[in-house]
Amino acid sequence: MEATAKRLLDWYDANARVLPWRAPPGAPPPDPYRVWLSEVMLQQTTVAAVGPYFAKFLARWPTVKDLAAAEDADVMAAWAGLGYYARARNLLACARAVAARGGTFPDSEAALRELPGLGAYTAAAVAAIAFDRRAIVVDANVERVVARLFAIDEPLPAAKAAIRQRAEQLTPDERPGDFAQAMMDLGSGICTVRGPRCLLCPLSELCTGRREGAERFPVKPAKTAKPxxxxxxxxxxxxxxxxxxxxxxxxxxxxxxxxxxxxxxxxxxxxxxxxxxxxxxxxxxxxxxxxxxxxxxxxxxxxxxxxxxxxxxxxxxxxxxxxxxxxxxxxxxxxxxxxxxxxxxx
Ligand code: SF4
Structure with missing residues (x-):
């Protein structure tokens, strides 16, 4: 295994966040329904905001079949406040497609990608975390870590291709699900947007961005005012x-x-x-x-x-x-x- 992945996984074994949708490091993967539900909720939304919604959904609809059988209005109402409401509509469409195939999620990234409303990121995350498939999982946290590790100078969004390529090089064949979650945890708790804690970072010796001023990366596009x-x-x-x-x-x-x-x-x-x-x-x-x-x-x-x-x-x-x-x-x-x-x- 490549040195960066090894260091990161060692760090993850001792420092993984305990989250209700997760399995501990090294344990068998969690229920795909929980992984999928959490990943959809976490898009553009913080872990703290998602926690109560995740608990509420699981209590009310414990399985993907239960969710598939729910009334649209009930799901939309339960989602209220979480924002980005297209996610709730896609959630239902996807739950119904999974229920139609017996309530079992497909176990490969390509097949997951075929489900309605399940985008490239979510398919990769579910494949990696729920099925321990080698998939390249790049969310905003991972994007930041990789841009800093390799001091990628190109501004976003053009830098996404280079970031993905580097992430692909880093992703190990063993424990890819834990690796994806470790990258997310590192980005969320150590390699933070402001004030990254490089002294505590397991990758500091390998990190080029740290030496050049970590907060400079990822390089932002020139600002345009919102309409x-x-x-x-x-x-x-x-x-x-x-x-x-x-x-x-x-x-x-x-x-x-x-x-x-x-x-x-x-x-x-x-x-x-x-x-x-x-x-x-x-x-x-x-x-x-x-x-x-x-x-x-x-x-x-x-x-x-x-x-x-x-x-x-x-x-x-x-x-x-x-x-x-x-x-x-x-x-x-x-x-x-x-x-x-x-x-x-x-
Ligand atoms: S050393 Fe600092 S900038 Fe580099 S990955 Fe770690 S926390 Fe991020």
């Missing part, structure tokens, strides 16, 4: 209930319950009409940052009494006191908090 979008969300309340809609399945926050809005996400211009005419008052703004743009959402409160017109529209009256069970995505949960805080003031 700013504006939109409006509409709060309509009657007898302790608020009007909620289900968003279209395709598109941003698809399939989630939400406040009605003016199509800022679907059309980008935020120019669609409110669900009821007239009697709208602005009640402050909510700012939210999505991956590709920042949104300034103005909250409009309805002060009229023409609720009957809603009967012809798709939606439901939801008790305000139980709004925390509606599974609103973070943006609309923020807007709801704003509406309720202002209600109390008025």
């Amino acid at each position: 700013q979008r504006r939109g409006r969300a509409f709060w309509i309340e009657q007898d302790g209930k608020v009007w909620l809609v289900k968003r279209a399945d395709k598109g941003m926050l698809g399939g989630m319950r939400a406040l009605p809005d003016d199509s800022w996400s679907a059309r980008g211009d935020g120019a669609a009409d409110p669900p009821l005419p007239d009697a709208w008052e602005p009640h402050g703004n909510v700012r939210h940052s999505f991956t590709h743009f920042d949104l300034d959402l103005q909250l409009m409160l309805y002060s009229g009494c023409d609720w009957a017109r809603l009967a012809a529209q798709q939606g439901e009256w939801w008790p305000v006191a139980e709004l925390d069970q509606a599974g609103l995505p973070t943006l609309f949960a923020k807007a709801a908090r704003l509406a309720l805080a202002q209600d109390r003031e008025n």
